[in-house]
Amino acid sequence: MKAVVVENLKYRYPSTERLALSGVSFEVEQGEFIGIIGKNLAGKSTLCEALVGLVPHFYKGAYGGRVVVDGVEVLSSSVSELARHIGIVFQNPFTQITAAKLTVYEEVAFGLENLGFQREEMVKRIDYALKLLGLYAYKDRNPFELSGGQMQRLAIASIIAMKPSIIVLDEPTSQLDPLGSEEVFRAVQSLSKEGITIIMVEQKMEKIAQYADKIILMNEGHLVDFGAPEEVFSRPDLESYGVEPPVFTTIAKSLGIKDNKTGLYPVTLEQVRRLMIGESHRS
Amino acid sequence: MNLIEVNNVSFAYTEGVPVLKNVTFSLNNGSVAIIGQNGSGKTTLVKLLKALLKPTSGDILINGINTKETTAAKLARTVGLVFQNPNDQIFKNKVLDEVMFGPLNIGQSMEEARENAINALETVSLVDKKEENPYDLSLSERKLVSIASILSMDTDIVILDEPTIAQDYLGKAKIRSIVHELVRRGKLVITITHDMDFVGECFQRVIVLSEGQLLLDGPAREVFSKEDVLRTANLEPPYVTQLSKTMGYQGVLLSVEEFVVYYHSSVENLERRS
Amino acid sequence: MARVLSLYVETNTFVQRLDPMVKLLYILVAVLISFIILPFRWVGAAFIVLSCLALLYARVFARVVPLLGFSFLILVSIVIIQGLFMPGNKTPAISIFGLTFYKEGLLYALTLCIRVLDVLLAFALLVLTTRPSDLIQSLVKRGLSPRFGYVLSSALQVIPQMMSQVDSIMDAQRSRGLETEGSLWVRLKAFLPLIGPVVMSSLLETRERAMALEVRGFSASGKKTFLYERESSTLDRVLQWALIVVLILSVVLRFVLV
Ligand SMILES: Nc1ncnc2c1ncn2[C@@H]1O[C@H](COP(=O)(O)OP(=O)(O)O)[C@@H](O)[C@H]1O
Ligand SMILES: Nc1ncnc2c1ncn2[C@@H]1O[C@H](COP(=O)(O)OP(=O)(O)O)[C@@H](O)[C@H]1O
Ligand SMILES: [Mg+2]
Ligand SMILES: [Mg+2]
Numbered sequence: 001m002k003a004v005v006v007e008n009l010k011y012r013y014p015s016t017e018r019l020a021l022s023g024v025s026f027e028v029e030q031g032e033f034i035g036i037i038g039k040n041l042a043g044k045s046t047l048c049e050a051l052v053g054l055v056p057h058f059y060k061g062a063y064g065g066r067v068v069v070d071g072v073e074v075l076s077s078s079v080s081e082l083a084r085h086i087g088i089v090f091q092n093p094f095t096q097i098t099a100a101k102l103t104v105y106e107e108v109a110f111g112l113e114n115l116g117f118q119r120e121e122m123v124k125r126i127d128y129a130l131k132l133l134g135l136y137a138y139k140d141r142n143p144f145e146l147s148g149g150q151m152q153r154l155a156i157a158s159i160i161a162m163k164p165s166i167i168v169l170d171e172p173t174s175q176l177d178p179l180g181s182e183e184v185f186r187a188v189q190s191l192s193k194e195g196i197t198i199i200m201v202e203q204k205m206e207k208i209a210q211y212a213d214k215i216i217l218m219n220e221g222h223l224v225d226f227g228a229p230e231e232v233f234s235r236p237d238l239e240s241y242g243v244e245p246p247v248f249t250t251i252a253k254s255l256g257i258k259d260n261k262t263g264l265y266p267v268t269l270e271q272v273r274r275l276m277i278g279e280s281h282r283s
Numbered sequence: 284m285n286l287i288e289v290n291n292v293s294f295a296y297t298e299g300v301p302v303l304k305n306v307t308f309s310l311n312n313g314s315v316a317i318i319g320q321n322g323s324g325k326t327t328l329v330k331l332l333k334a335l336l337k338p339t340s341g342d343i344l345i346n347g348i349n350t351k352e353t354t355a356a357k358l359a360r361t362v363g364l365v366f367q368n369p370n371d372q373i374f375k376n377k378v379l380d381e382v383m384f385g386p387l388n389i390g391q392s393m394e395e396a397r398e399n400a401i402n403a404l405e406t407v408s409l410v411d412k413k414e415e416n417p418y419d420l421s422l423s424e425r426k427l428v429s430i431a432s433i434l435s436m437d438t439d440i441v442i443l444d445e446p447t448i449a450q451d452y453l454g455k456a457k458i459r460s461i462v463h464e465l466v467r468r469g470k471l472v473i474t475i476t477h478d479m480d481f482v483g484e485c486f487q488r489v490i491v492l493s494e495g496q497l498l499l500d501g502p503a504r505e506v507f508s509k510e511d512v513l514r515t516a517n518l519e520p521p522y523v524t525q526l527s528k529t530m531g532y533q534g535v536l537l538s539v540e541e542f543v544v545y546y547h548s549s550v551e552n553l554e555r556r557s
Numbered sequence: 558m559a560r561v562l563s564l565y566v567e568t569n570t571f572v573q574r575l576d577p578m579v580k581l582l583y584i585l586v587a588v589l590i591s592f593i594i595l596p597f598r599w600v601g602a603a604f605i606v607l608s609c610l611a612l613l614y615a616r617v618f619a620r621v622v623p624l625l626g627f628s629f630l631i632l633v634s635i636v637i638i639q640g641l642f643m644p645g646n647k648t649p650a651i652s653i654f655g656l657t658f659y660k661e662g663l664l665y666a667l668t669l670c671i672r673v674l675d676v677l678l679a680f681a682l683l684v685l686t687t688r689p690s691d692l693i694q695s696l697v698k699r700g701l702s703p704r705f706g707y708v709l710s711s712a713l714q715v716i717p718q719m720m721s722q723v724d725s726i727m728d729a730q731r732s733r734g735l736e737t738e739g740s741l742w743v744r745l746k747a748f749l750p751l752i753g754p755v756v757m758s759s760l761l762e763t764r765e766r767a768m769a770l771e772v773r774g775f776s777a778s779g780k781k782t783f784l785y786e787r788e789s790s791t792l793d794r795v796l797q798w799a800l801i802v803v804l805i806l807s808v809v810l811r812f813v814l815v
Contacts, residue, residue: 052772054768054771054772058767058768058771078776079771079772079776080771080772080774080775080776080777080778081777081778082772083771083772083773083774083777084774084777087772087773088772090765090768090769092765094762095762095765095766095769096766096769097766098766098769098770098773099689099711099766100689100690100693100707100711101689101690102565102567102688102689102690105784106690106784106785109784110773111773111774112782112784113781113782113783113784114773114774114775114777114781115774115777115779116777116779116780116781116782117782118782119782119783119784119786122782122784123784155769158773159772159773162773162774
């Protein structure tokens, strides 16, 4: 079974004229780590919300096509039922704090309580999630008294604890310092290794190129490309979609350094280094 | 006299929990980046520069005036501060009014304020949204509105607190060109950011904060050469710099252009030698 | 970001440990009796005293003061408007600055003030001494909607949140040359235009928060469980019955009196 199937998805928010998503189709295998890139307002967040059912159940609006996650048809299910299969971390960490819980520990429990888990299982999962995100030391703090970066990690931990088989993250590292975002990428990667499917919107191209198996390029509601990072970032027309490749790719492009086998540019430091060393040996 | 002088400044929100410890530096025109981990005190430092907070000990002089003897409002003509979160700043229900608010407060006439506001909106490419309600804009657009509402005041010092949050490639390019333009006009631009490649490319000087202490202060090239010290603050040099280092290149390269130039000249050297 | 956004104060007295349902029942009883069953000022005043004692005992009275301050403005305007302009005004009571306050209006204003304080303090008792999650849990266990509990507990959480945003925006205004410190008038002039946008952005936040709750299964069907299960104590049951008895007695008293 595919983790995610999107077929000719079209969506328009209520009281707007333009389609926020128009004819998007793609499929994701279980355990894949998918990156979504694209300029602002390209439709990345809308696509994420369509996967978890907020589009159309929460917003209403005009909807066409089909989205199936973990075997469940989104249109005929509800957001809270889908929560057993797919979780989402939003951009704004502040509004993801429930305001119904007084400690970080209880905050993570919220989703587990709603889905009816037993106490022992809850404790196990909360401990695991807090430790994975480096928040265990803050477990007794009031969630609102965390810094923006810590809140962002709490939001991620709260979803991870629910262990959905698919996790969607919408620019989850925007407020984090370099070490903090590296830690998030590593945590997410380890989940993906355990077989959890990851779909992550990100502006940090170097990181997404390094960690993602495949990249979706969005532009004005359309899916422009869906392929390996090397393929997507090697596109000559990338900048016309308002996207800059990783700095390593930019360097390789201006030096004409390609992988001769695939004809594609490198996207990570390691790849560029290897190719450049090969190059200098030849000359 | 320096434009900004920070002498042995310490600060605590709650007694006994110092957030800044004995920080000393001075600034004149040019571009300065402040980098450091979440919680290292960057936002607190710029709020002190703006007199929104007053040092617990030590002094801050802006144009020779001690911030303890003035108010944030009186400093408005000299220091402009763009807040980290645009929602903490925007309160008008029309973009143009928001951008005109500062200029009107510092005594510009209606026409002047309008002209400056329009120019500022042009700089961030939002003129066509000037009649809209800021709440209908996206987060990245609101961030640009908050930047425009400081640019319109034409202050000598412009402070940007994490301007690249939520910005895509075009937004970042816009901010880059704003920084360059302000520097060209002889202003002092102070920017807090986590994007090291942006710092390497765009900023002359770098100040590193670590747990409330000033860890490094100097030209970008010098700061980014001290990889070991940066690591103690959990920071890394820009990706370009890292690549040039693993390739064994001499010196600290800060931008793609520098890298490309270095590569070509090294290839030429090789060819000449062989 | 040291925003204090919870009204609940952790001081472990018996008031905090009470079943939230008992406190909810107290609100219901206090309002029913003093508004409808026995609508006398002394009854309302008695409940005010009772609430205050409980708040003092729970050591959270300091937190009520800002809430009272907030409602003081409303109370003052009730007194002024009713005292001066109530249609039934006949007997002049006092004159200040050439304005005559009437006895009928003032007494009516007093009744209104007592009722406002009555409701406010009873709610304060619930909100300041109850963990929001306990309230939701209590409701859910009795088969009521968790949504109701959430709205009840988050409604008052919103006030400190809005105040802290007002502070931030005022900082931003000062940064752009508006003097916000100084006389009351200067501060009011800066504060008043912020009410609209702050309410607006807190509404937008509520909408975003609603989405975040949904994706964490807030309205999932099936049985909810709780991290900390609380057992009802004997005291809970005793007080619960006591409140019901008081309610019944007051109805009886009503018919005896009439
Ligand atoms: N709540 C909403 N109501 C109406 N239109 C919206 C809403 N959210 C997003 N849009 C519109 O949908 C399009 C895609 O936006 P979004 O998915 O947020 O893009 P991205 O996440 O790539 O920046 C934009 O044109 C945007 O204006
Ligand atoms: N208003 C405040 N009250 C109390 N502590 C605060 C406040 N603002 C920030 N802090 C604390 O001060 C430290 C530095 O914060 P800040 O200057 O915001 O860091 P940065 O901008 O580098 O992330 C943090 O530990 C933070 O928790
Ligand atoms: Mg988005
Ligand atoms: Mg900050």
